[in-house]
Amino acid sequence: MADVRKHEVVVIGAGLAGLAAALDLQAGGADVQVIEAQQRVGGRVRSMQQLGSNKEAGGTYIGAGYTRIIGTAQRHGVELIDVTPMLQFFREQELVLDGKIIRQADWPHHPANRFPDDDKPIMPWAYHRQLTVRENPLSEPGAWLEPDAAQYDISVRDWLEQLGFDDAGVKLAYGMNVSFGEDARDVSALLLFFRAAFSVAQRRFAPEGVLGYTARNGVARIPQAMADALEKPVEFGKQVTAIENDGAGATLRCEDGTRYRAQHVVCSLPFGVLRDIAIDPPLEGLQAEAVSSLPAQPMTQVYFRHKSNFWEADGYAPSLFTDGVAGMVAAARNGDDPNEVTSFTAWTLGPNAAVLDALGAAGAGKRVIAEIEAVRPAAKDQLEFLGMQSWGTDPCARGGWAYFRPGQITRFAAVMGDPHARIRFCGEHLGRVSRGMEGAMESGERVGAEILSL
Ligand SMILES: Cc1cc2nc3c(=O)[nH]c(=O)nc-3n(C[C@H](O)[C@H](O)[C@H](O)COP(=O)(O)OP(=O)(O)OC[C@H]3O[C@@H](n4cnc5c(N)ncnc54)[C@H](O)[C@@H]3O)c2cc1C
Structure with a gap:
C-alpha cells in the first residue's frame, strides 16, 4: 500500500468535536491527523464575513457556563464578547400569526392566546x-x-x-x-x-450577571485556533467514502482517491452523512438503525440588508416571530452599539426550511421579503437580499442538528455511540450532558480520552 498515509489516529471531520478529540490525542502523545471534506474547518460553526455584519451561519451563542468552549477560546487566545446587553433586544420582537402582527402588549388578552x-x-x-x-x-x-x-x-x-x-x-x-x-x-x-x-x-458556571458570549470577529475563530494548534495541519478536500476495518487497524478511502491507514479512527460525522459511508464490517442492530434513521433539523437562513430604519415608520419592533416561511426574522446587532440594527437574518426551521430550499437562494429571498412586506408595508422595498445558508441541503451536514423522535432516545441513545471495530464516534448528537457546541466538545474529549486509555 505505497500511497497510503499512515497515522496512529485519523479523525474524520474538522468540526468542534473532531478538533477537540484531535487536540486531546495530540496532548496525550498520539500521532493524529484530521481530515476534512471541505476547504475550511468548523463544520456547523461558520462565520460568513462575506455577508457583511451577518456574521454567523452556524453556532453563535456560547452560554456563559459552556466551560469547554470558553476554556478552549481562552487557551487559544480567541476573545469572547459578552452578549448579555444584546439579548434584551432579542426579546423585543413582534408575533405574527396568520399574516397579522400581534404586539406583545396585546398578547395576554388576545383571542388567539x-x-x-x-x-x-x-x-x-x-x-x-x-x-x-x-x-x-x-x-x-x-x-x-x-x-x-x-x-x-x-x-x-x-x-x-x-x-x-x-x-x-x-x-x-x-x-x-x-x-x-x-x-x-x-x-x-x-x-x-x-x-x-x-x-x-450550565448557568451554575456562569459569572454573575453574564448570560452568554460570542467570539469577536466570528465564532469560526475558535475551531480555526484549535486547528492552528495541531502539529499536523488539517488535510482538506478529503471526503471519506469508506472505512474498512481489520484486526490491526482501519483503512479510509476518500473521494479523491487518497487512502489513510490508522490504528484508530475518530468519526465526528453527523449520522445523516455517516449513513452514506460504506463501513466494513457494517454497523449492526440498533446502532445501524440509529445511524440510518436519526433525523436532523432542516434549517435555512436568509440574510438581508436594510436600506432604511423602516421599523421607525410603523412603530413595531424590528424583529418578527412568524408562523410563516419567514420563521424568525431577527434584527442583527453586530456593531459596537447594541442599539444599532446592522442587518437582518430570517431563521427558518423545520418544514418551512425545505420550502425555502426548494425555491433556491434568490427565490427564497424574494419569498421571505414578500412575506415581511405583506405584514409590515413600511418594509416595502427596504430589504435587499444578501444570501442564504441551507443546512438541510448541505451534503456535509444534512441538517442543523440531530433530534430524537418519540421513542428514539430509549431505543438508540445508550448504544448509538458505541465503538465499532476500530472506529469511535463523536459529534454534537453524542453529547451526554451538554448540547450544541458544548456537546460537540464533550463528545470529542470523551473519545480522545477513551483512545488514550487503551
Ligand atoms: C444554524 C445553526 C445555529 C447554531 N447555533 C448554536 C448556538 O448558538 N450555540 C450552540 O451551542 N450550538 C449551536 N449550533 C450547534 C453547533 O454549531 C453544533 O452542535 C456543532 O458545531 C457541531 O459540531 P460537530 O463537530 O459535532 O459537527 P460538525 O461541525 O458538523 O463537524 C463535522 C465535520 O465533518 C465534515 N465532513 C462531513 N462529511 C465528511 C466526509 N465524508 N469526510 C470528511 N469530512 C466530512 C464536515 O464538513 C464538518 O467539518 C448551531 C448549529 C446551526 C446549524
Whole structure:
C-alpha cells in the first residue's frame, strides 16, 4: 500500500468535536491527523464575513457556563464578547400569526392566546422553553439517559395533551418554527427536558450577571485556533467514502482517491452523512438503525440588508416571530452599539426550511421579503437580499442538528455511540450532558480520552 498515509489516529471531520478529540490525542502523545471534506474547518460553526455584519451561519451563542468552549477560546487566545446587553433586544420582537402582527402588549388578552391563564403573558416563542424548565422531571442533564426517564420519551404533543392543551394550544406552544422536528408529534419530550436541564445546569458556571458570549470577529475563530494548534495541519478536500476495518487497524478511502491507514479512527460525522459511508464490517442492530434513521433539523437562513430604519415608520419592533416561511426574522446587532440594527437574518426551521430550499437562494429571498412586506408595508422595498445558508441541503451536514423522535432516545441513545471495530464516534448528537457546541466538545474529549486509555 505505497500511497497510503499512515497515522496512529485519523479523525474524520474538522468540526468542534473532531478538533477537540484531535487536540486531546495530540496532548496525550498520539500521532493524529484530521481530515476534512471541505476547504475550511468548523463544520456547523461558520462565520460568513462575506455577508457583511451577518456574521454567523452556524453556532453563535456560547452560554456563559459552556466551560469547554470558553476554556478552549481562552487557551487559544480567541476573545469572547459578552452578549448579555444584546439579548434584551432579542426579546423585543413582534408575533405574527396568520399574516397579522400581534404586539406583545396585546398578547395576554388576545383571542388567539390558548395558554392557561397564568401563562398568558408568555410569548409563544418562549413558552415551551419555560414550560420544560418549570415541569422538568430531570434533576440534572445526564438523567435523560437513565432508565427512569424512558417514560418521558413520548411526543411533545402527548405530553402537552397530558397537561390539558387542545390542538390549537399545542400548535401555539410547539408548532411555530420549532428547533426540533416538524411539529409536536415529531419530537420526544425527553429531548426538550434534556435541553432545558442543560440550559439550567450550565448557568451554575456562569459569572454573575453574564448570560452568554460570542467570539469577536466570528465564532469560526475558535475551531480555526484549535486547528492552528495541531502539529499536523488539517488535510482538506478529503471526503471519506469508506472505512474498512481489520484486526490491526482501519483503512479510509476518500473521494479523491487518497487512502489513510490508522490504528484508530475518530468519526465526528453527523449520522445523516455517516449513513452514506460504506463501513466494513457494517454497523449492526440498533446502532445501524440509529445511524440510518436519526433525523436532523432542516434549517435555512436568509440574510438581508436594510436600506432604511423602516421599523421607525410603523412603530413595531424590528424583529418578527412568524408562523410563516419567514420563521424568525431577527434584527442583527453586530456593531459596537447594541442599539444599532446592522442587518437582518430570517431563521427558518423545520418544514418551512425545505420550502425555502426548494425555491433556491434568490427565490427564497424574494419569498421571505414578500412575506415581511405583506405584514409590515413600511418594509416595502427596504430589504435587499444578501444570501442564504441551507443546512438541510448541505451534503456535509444534512441538517442543523440531530433530534430524537418519540421513542428514539430509549431505543438508540445508550448504544448509538458505541465503538465499532476500530472506529469511535463523536459529534454534537453524542453529547451526554451538554448540547450544541458544548456537546460537540464533550463528545470529542470523551473519545480522545477513551483512545488514550487503551
Ligand atoms: C444554524 C445553526 C445555529 C447554531 N447555533 C448554536 C448556538 O448558538 N450555540 C450552540 O451551542 N450550538 C449551536 N449550533 C450547534 C453547533 O454549531 C453544533 O452542535 C456543532 O458545531 C457541531 O459540531 P460537530 O463537530 O459535532 O459537527 P460538525 O461541525 O458538523 O463537524 C463535522 C465535520 O465533518 C465534515 N465532513 C462531513 N462529511 C465528511 C466526509 N465524508 N469526510 C470528511 N469530512 C466530512 C464536515 O464538513 C464538518 O467539518 C448551531 C448549529 C446551526 C446549524
